[in-house]
Each structure stands twice: as C-alpha cells, then as structure tokens.
Amino acid sequence: MPRPDSTTERPTTPLDARSKTLRRAVVRTLAAGGRGHLGAAFSLVEMLRVLYDDVLQVDAARPDWPQRDRLLLSKGHGCLALYVLLAERGFFDATELERFCHHDGLLGGHPEVHIPGVEASTGSLGHGLSLGLGMALAARLQGAAWRTFVVLGDGESNEGSVWEAALSAGKHRLESLTVLVDVNGLQSYGPTDEVQPMAPLAAKWRAFGFAVDEVDGHDVDALRHRLGRLPFAAGRPSLLLCHTVKGKGIAECEHAPSWHHRSRLAPDVVERLLAALD
C-alpha cells in the first residue's frame, strides 16, 4: 500500500551551482575539523539555503536584533550546513570554518548559543520544538511580529519530548511557529522505517493540530513556494515535511548509514568528495 510519506522513494532532484558550492564548503569544513555529520548536513542544505536566502528576516550586522526571525536547528548535528550559510552571510568570519572543532575554534560539532546567528545550543535531540514554542509564545505576549522556525529530523522525532511540544503548540494555535522536518529516512543505525517507523508523519502532525504540507526538500523553487505562503492555515502552527536524501549530492554518501558521522577523513577521500561535487 503506498504511503505518502514513505521513506523508500528518494527525490532525485538535480542540484544547481549554488547548492554544490555550499556542499563543497561543508566538505572542506568537515575536513578541517577532521570529523562531522556529513549526511545530516547534506540533506538540510536546500532547506536552510531557502530559509536564509528568501524567508528569514535576520541581520548579520545585528545578530541580536530584537525583531529578527528565530531559527532553531533542533537536529543540531546538521550544523555544518548552518555554519556554512551563516559564514556566507557574514555572521562570523569564514575563516572560522577552517577551525571547525579546533581547540580554540568558534564552531564545534553542535550549534552553541554564543555563535553569532545561533539562537540556542542544540544537539541533545528533542529540545528545539519546546524552545521554539516558548519563543513563539514570547512573541505573542510581546505583540511582536517576528516568527519562529524549528528544523527537526525524522530520527529526532523518535523523542517523546517532540510530541509533548507538538501537543502544546497545537493547543496554543501558534501560527507564527513553523516546523520543517528533514525527512531523510535514515538515522544513525539505519533506515527509520526499520529502527523506529515514523510513518504516517503527515497524519501524525495533523492530528496534533498542525497545518501540514509536503515538499521535495531539495527542490529550491518548491521550497520557496511553500515557505512563501506561511502560515499554511490561520490559527495553526505550520509544518513542512521536507523529503530529502541523506548525503544528497555525492553518490557514495547518499542514503548511506556509514556517512551519518565520519572522522579522520583521508586527504584522497576529501578530494574524491569535492570532485564528485564539480
């Protein structure tokens, strides 16, 4: 029986030059640190790219501008994609990418609140939606117009706290809150369908009071279109299921559990990955 959010069919969307450039920066950053979550970063690139290029009202010159939109990368292990985009926009000097995970570097293996442009320290999964819910409630109490965006993983959605937060977000009818779920179908041990099946995700989120839409998470135009019509419904939080491929863009990394996290990448492997993105 076909399932609309089955993780067995992966998008085969081609990547444009900008998406490849961003991924090359991710590979170089990972190589500089000697470690990192490549697969989780690659599935996120287009989601974060469209958020920063077309959706989020943020100002790199004033990272704490009170009226900025808030973005929480709840699946903090995907931070390589976030760092590359924040550096590109000038939140911090791009040379920081070369010091990723270094002893005195700014950027570690999970986002930290002291990094310009990062709203909260994440990495322990299942925290971001509650934090975002609190922030969205704060905006409502303050009568402020800024919005809150939370990016979850499908593996992360195993955490019970995600669904506790979903209950509250639905109850409070927080239409300024938008959740994007990176449905890459793979968690650390293997396919989510085997480790802990989450389907049907769309029906679950609808049942919790969210207005749900689905998109190919690597289709830049489609992401722009969906995120350009927020909120999806009046008086409800919005949720966009982004169907993605873990490791998207490099054939040997795509949907490969061994590329969830890698350390000690040999120089010739780095060259091979970069060449695959040419």
Added chain:
Amino acid sequence: MRKTALRRVHEMAREDPRIVFLGSDLGPGTLDAMKDELPERFFMEGVAESNLVGMAAGLALEGFIPYVNTIATFLTRRCFDQIVVDACLHRARLRLIGNGGGLVYAPLGPTHQAIEDLAILRALPHMTILAPCDADEMARLMPQTVDHSGPIYIRLAKGHDPIVSDPDLDCVIGRGITRRRGDDALVVTTGITLRPALEAAERLATRGVEIEIVHLPTVKPLDVDAVLEAAARLRWVVTVEEHSVVGGLGSAVAEVLAESDLPCRLRRLGIPDVFPTRYGSQRALMDDFGLSADGIEQAVLALRAAR
C-alpha cells in the same frame, strides 16, 4: 509554603510584566487568582515536564522570567536533560518550584520522594538551589529570585511547617544564617531540618553542650566562608538534610572541609543510600533516618565522645 510561594509569584507578576507562571497538571484551583487576573501569563501544560521546562526556557531566552511548578521528583528527574541544556547551559532565568522536597510525600512511596534533587542539581553549572525552612523564609527569598542570574531550583517543604526562621536575621541568596552561637559543636542545616536542630540545641544545652547552628537556605552556591569560619572554631561538625547522604548538603560540606586542611570531624545525617521502604508520615520517615531532635542530639554526643 507552596501557597506562600505561588501567591508571591502572582503578586510579583502583577508588578513585573516579565513574570509568567507555568504548571504541569496541578491541583484544581491552583493560582486561580492569577489565572483570572493575568490569563495570558498563566500556563497549565499537562503531564509533560520535558516540554514544560523547554518552553519555559524559550520564554526565558526572550526576556521573560518563568516560574515553573510541579512535584519535585518530576520537575528534577523527568526533565533533567532540559534543565541541563535548556536552563543551565543557556543560563536561562527559570525558577523551578518543586513541591514536596525530601520525604513530604511519604505515604505515596519512593516515586514521589525527592531525596536526590539537591545532588543532581548541585552538579550543574549556573544552578542556584534554595531550600527554605518555612513559609516566612520562603517569602523573604522570593523577591530576590526575580532578577537573580541563571536558573533557580526552589525546594518546597510540606506546608504549614512551624515557623522557626528569625525575621531579625538577614536572609540573602547565597548566604548562610548563623542561627545560634555555641562553643562545643557545629550543626549545619538546610530546609526544614533547622527545626529539629533548634530543638536538639535546647536539649543539649541542658546537658551543658552548646551547639552552633549554621542554617543554609541556599545549598548552591554554598556559603563556604560561613561553613569554614564556624568549622575552624568548633572542629566537630554535623550536617542534617532531608535528602540522600550522597551528593547533597553533607557532601558539599565534606568537600569544603576536606580541602580546607582543618582538623575537623564530620558526621552526615541524612537518608542512607537506599529507597525508603516504609510509608506513614514525613515525620515518621525522618525519625527512621535520625532526622530528628533526638537523632541530632545523639549524633553530636557520639561525635564528641569519639574525641
């Protein structure tokens, strides 16, 4: 004590628009007055403590000062990762008000007894831990919690506890209170153990033994100066806590004394490394573990006899 604490939250919220209240699934009617007067700043979010603390942290990161209230075990154990990451790592100004610290819920069994809350929270950077001895001391501490830096855990006792605090002594977060002067031994208390310590002092005085009592309504940061100043004069030290002897007040004092090079003898009164197996009243369980005037008196006498 709980009613005093929550009433103060309402009064402070009336004056300060940053203050919000969040409960889990509290008793019917809890803080109805605040719910009626300030409904937009009153939240009751159900039996989901991880989300409760996480969303409170989100509010705190945006400048609000959330007071979060539920039963102490669930507020400390069930959502420990949220306390570590969302509250402490972000130095978020959360105020966690735990009902029934220690053995208050004696008849309900070990699932409801918060006998390790001080230990697990004491290990967290930026955390402040308060354990007042009665409602009056609570009322003196509450206004200080508003603008205090970082998260605070406020350990509540049973309620209707006898008032034993002295209104003439300063009660300041982070500072101990020398409640009684004596030359023969030092007794260090926190929370409601001040009451049996005062009673033990009267009994010991009739035997010619004068104990000094340093009461610590703040368990973290520990008032190291108050402990060391008294320990240097008195040498014999007994700590008394309604908590496991692992990791709480006694451990904190032991750590300080061990590194002080003072020639002290220390005995820790508390709950041994077990889950209580009996029911009855809080008082009955405290008596079982020697957390009583009699227990303190015996501990002081035994310690002095061991010289």
